[in-house]
Amino acid sequence: METKIRNYYAVKVTGGQEVNVALMLEERIKTNNISDVYSILVPPGLKGYVIIEAGGPHVVKLLIAGIRHVRGSVPGLVSKDDIMKMISKKVAGPLVKEGDLVEVTAGPFRGMQAQIVRFNESRGEVVLNILESAFPLQVTIPVDQVKPSKKS
Template structure:
């Protein structure tokens, strides 16, 4: 069995999806062994192509308008998984941050984070738009960070 490798390809920022779709179409048309094309959500300007060899990625990306550079050095599978795995929202929120509620009865209101419980995936909020101090505990998925 041929061992697959991951190769990063530099693209114009914001054109990653277009490049990925063009790579897929070209690989099928040319009959090249490209197993997957990954557009990492947190990294702008890169597409990751899974293929058995460097020259296959070079051939499939040659002449594509928004490709800035040829395939880079081989990446390990663990590195690609780190780029694709989503970060839980509770890790992005810190005590003292201002957040907006996106669900529940207080939807649309702004609040200040007073505390968080990582194990329960909950945040303790102080609603800023209330007439009196109002503390609530909501799931971390109910909030969106606004500013620090």
């Protein structure tokens, strides 16, 4: 049995149009019965690019020809390790627990010191008591918007 070569190719697209381009490519694959395309990836952290797993660069060129919002293919290959980094699940925010002192790193409270009142791990949120406020102020923000400053 012959094993087919599968490589990953990056295609430059208009920023914000990645999903639309992927859907148009899928439609073209279905209508033209193109069998050498194995997957189309729209990596969440990579704006302006769509990754195509195909049998060769000629297949990608044929596939993207005339598709709206496609700016062209990027020369060379994307390594499988890079693909795995893009699609693997990231570890959620910093390791914090109730009572820790933290610094807010984003949003309207950026730069302020706070103490963690509650940590909702399933939702990825922390309830903070802002220490620099003139009155008791509790806010709920995503855990990735805080960084530990001192342990209490």
